[in-house]
Amino acid sequence: MFITDIKYYRYGTPLKKPFKTSLRTVEVIESIYVFIETNVDGFVGVGEAVPTYVITGDTKGGIEAAIEEVFKPLLINKPLSKDLLQEIHEIIVGNTSAKAAIDMALYDLLAQDAELPLYKYLNHNPGNKSLETCYTVSLNEADEMVADALRYVREGYNHLKIKVGKDNVETDLNRLKALRNALPTKVILSADANQAWDEESAHYALKHFDEANLNIESIEQPVNRYEYSLLGELARGYHIPVMADESLFSPYDANQLIETGADKLWNIKLMKSGGIFQALKIHAIAKSHNVSCMVGCMMETHVSVTAALHFSLAADQVERVDFDAPLMVLQREVQGGIQYDKAKVFLSEGNGLGIDRAYLYKKVSS
Numbered sequence: 416m417f418i419t420d421i422k423y424y425r426y427g428t429p430l431k432k433p434f435k436t437s438l439r440t441v442e443v444i445e446s447i448y449v450f451i452e453t454n455v456d457g458f459v460g461v462g463e464a465v466p467t468y469v470i471t472g473d474t475k476g477g478i479e480a481a482i483e484e485v486f487k488p489l490l491i492n493k494p495l496s497k498d499l500l501q502e503i504h505e506i507i508v509g510n511t512s513a514k515a516a517i518d519m520a521l522y523d524l525l526a527q528d529a530e531l532p533l534y535k536y537l538n539h540n541p542g543n544k545s546l547e548t549c550y551t552v553s554l555n556e557a558d559e560m561v562a563d564a565l566r567y568v569r570e571g572y573n574h575l576k577i578k579v580g581k582d583n584v585e586t587d588l589n590r591l592k593a594l595r596n597a598l599p600t601k602v603i604l605s606a607d608a609n610q611a612w613d614e615e616s617a618h619y620a621l622k623h624f625d626e627a628n629l630n631i632e633s634i635e636q637p638v639n640r641y642e643y644s645l646l647g648e649l650a651r652g653y654h655i656p657v658m659a660d661e662s663l664f665s666p667y668d669a670n671q672l673i674e675t676g677a678d679k680l681w682n683i684k685l686m687k688s689g690g691i692f693q694a695l696k697i698h699a700i701a702k703s704h705n706v707s708c709m710v711g712c713m714m715e716t717h718v719s720v721t722a723a724l725h726f727s728l729a730a731d732q733v734e735r736v737d738f739d740a741p742l743m744v745l746q747r748e749v750q751g752g753i754q755y756d757k758a759k760v761f762l763s764e765g766n767g768l769g770i771d772r773a774y775l776y777k778k779v780s781s
């Protein structure tokens with residue numbers, strides 16, 4: 416089987432309510448859906464990239480340029496093979512979102528060709544893992560965050576990830592206290608600062624989160640991405656477990672985190688790693704150092720989050736997922752792939768990603 420073309424289009428999916436972090440506000444998920452076509456009738460691989468430029472540096476134009484200028488010349492007329500998964504990383508640095516879309520479309524084709532769902536193609540003995548997603552509470556005034564959190568709990572989510580880091584730490588502390596007081600004790604609360612704090616604020620936050628007995632299960636990425644040793648110091652210095660997110664793009668980053676002691680919890684995302692092939696390498700490092708992994712997402716829709724779920728089911732160090740972005744859309748456009756039963760996530764039947772490719776594809780082929 417040969418690759419004959421790569422096509423793509425932009426698609427905006429509006430959200431039910433704006434998603435707000437310390438870094439940005441999102442009202443519409445801006446996807447680029449990617450299709451790798453082959454010479455075999457009906458054999459198309461699908462992928463998705465999103466332009467989270469404040470985290471990955473990737474823009475819509477940049478993603479499209481990487482496809483046009485680098486991945487098309489590399490892939491068109493080549494036979495489908497696993498070797499291509501490595502080649503897409505060697506040919507260009509960065510551009511992890513475009514790489515992720517190409518990587519998942521290649522995996523979609525490889526697994527379809529093997530007549531297996533992708534997670535079984537990745538791991539022939541995947542076990543029987545049952546995963547629940549957390550749901551993120553956007554960064555707003557305390558009363559709005561409490562109202563949102565109560566609604567998510569009523570809807571069946573047992574773990575809420577609270578965005579923090581926009582104002583001073585005292586304001587975050589008050590928001591977390593209001594949430595803890597309003598919610599049933601069984602609800603797990605974690606926090607995500609998205610790199611907001613400097614060294615002093617991070618120490619202050621972790622000390623006071625510890626002392627306030629808020630039972631915060633973990634704090635994600637308190638400081639800047641490149642502050643590896645500070646992240647390790649925070650991870651070793653407080654009771655509240657620290658999770659690395661923006662500091663973890665690559666296997667190189669994973670080794671840095673091991674060296675500095677930020678080695679308890681990692682958030683792996685395909686848009687950061689550049690897809691499943693590199694995520695598996697990060698996972699292998701996590702496994703050899705017994706790091707517990709979450710797989711998360713950017714503001715992505717069901718295509719790329721389906722790929723992330725296949726990876727999560729195949730990778731035994733993955734114990735939790737943050738796959739809430741597709742739940743936030745006003746209307747689901749993508750059929751097949753990831754399914755939700757309240758917080759529970761599972762896959763539809765089907766080989767490869769299991770996405771209804773025909774529905775998405777008709778927009779590009781018409």
Ligand SMILES: C[C@H](N)C(=O)N[C@@H](CCC(=O)O)C(=O)O
Pocket residue numbers: 436439467551576607609660711712713714737738739740
């Ligand atoms: C959507 C998910 N719950 C989440 O919070 N993801 C990121 C930020 C996503 C984005 O800005 O697109 C995270 O920091 O974990």
Ligand SMILES: [Mg+2]
Pocket residue numbers: 607609635636660661682
């Ligand atoms: Mg995060």
